[in-house]
Amino acid sequence: KQEVTQIPAALSVPEGENLVLNCSFTDSAIYNLQWFRQDPGKGLTSLLLIQSSQREQTSGRLNASLDKSSGRSTLYIAASQPGDSATYLCATSGGSYIPTFGRGTSLIVHP
Amino acid sequence: EAQVTQNPRYLITVTGKKLTVTCSQNMNHEYMSWYRQDPGLGLRQIYYSMNVEVTDKGDVPEGYKVSRKEKRNFPLILESPSPNQTSLYFCATRGNALLDTGYTFGSGTRLTVV
Numbered sequence: 001k002q003e004v005t006q007i008p009a010a011l012s013v014p015e016g017e018n019l020v021l022n023c024s025f026t027d028s029a030i031y032n033l034q035w036f037r038q039d040p041g042k043g044l045t046s047l048l049l050i051q052s053s054q055r056e057q058t059s060g061r062l063n064a065s066l067d068k069s070s071g072r073s074t075l076y077i078a079a080s081q082p083g084d085s086a087t088y089l090c091a092t093s094g095g096s097y098i099p100t101f102g103r104g105t106s107l108i109v110h111p
Numbered sequence: 112e113a114q115v116t117q118n119p120r121y122l123i124t125v126t127g128k129k130l131t132v133t134c135s136q137n138m139n140h141e142y143m144s145w146y147r148q149d150p151g152l153g154l155r156q157i158y159y160s161m162n163v164e165v166t167d168k169g170d171v172p173e174g175y176k177v178s179r180k181e182k183r184n185f186p187l188i189l190e191s192p193s194p195n196q197t198s199l200y201f202c203a204t205r206g207n208a209l210l211d212t213g214y215t216f217g218s219g220t221r222l223t224v225v
Contacts, residue, residue: 031211032211032213034213034214036216041199041219041221042218042219043201043216043217043218043219044201044203044214044216045216046213046214046215046216049211049212049213051211089154091214093205093214097142097159097161097205098144098156098159098169099214101153101154102153103153104153
């Protein structure tokens with residue numbers, strides 16, 4: 001059974017820092033990997049989707065990489081801002097369409 | 112605009128009073144699912160549906176029912192709610208493999224059962 005782990009569980013940084021959030025998974029036979037952002041009490045907003053054949057995806061200040069062989073994905077946030085404060089979740093999915101979610105990294109960016 | 116719409120956003124009810132949380136999508140996605148999210152437990156899948164009239168249990172189906180009579184709607188039914196079903200609920204959809212844009216989530220329903 002797939003297991004997804006996100007490290008660290010919580011992170012507090014000053015504004016302007018470049019950040020790396022980690023996501024590891026135990027079964028490399030994934031179809032894709034998706035990163036989400038969740039604000040407190042709100043829904044999950046999709047940030048980036050990486051197909052299994054891709055190595056990375058970029059959107060603005062966000063860059064996500066995928067290394068299937070090592071079972072790892074990283075989300076890189078450049079020049080962090082207070083508005084980036086949220087919980088970031090990763091999820092893998094295989095051919096069954098049923099995703100496996102990590103528990104998330106809670107990020108606080110303070111001015 | 113592609114979206115998943117859940118209603119209501121907030122609901123307070125009493126133990127045993129049947130309720131339905133609706134989920135509707137305008138993306139013609141086959142796959143729809145329901146999750147609950149609780150502090151310290153993360154997202155847990157309740158039920159999912161691969162297409163019309165096809166539903167399956169997720170990890171925590173006890174106390175819940177679903178139906179998929181048409182592609183766009185996937186209501187979650189609590190026949191006799193109990194306080195341990197107090198939670199934040201999400202509906203999610205996903206398209207088929209030919210046009211995979213990943214999962215799209217609704218805004219959530221905060222349910223309190225007293």
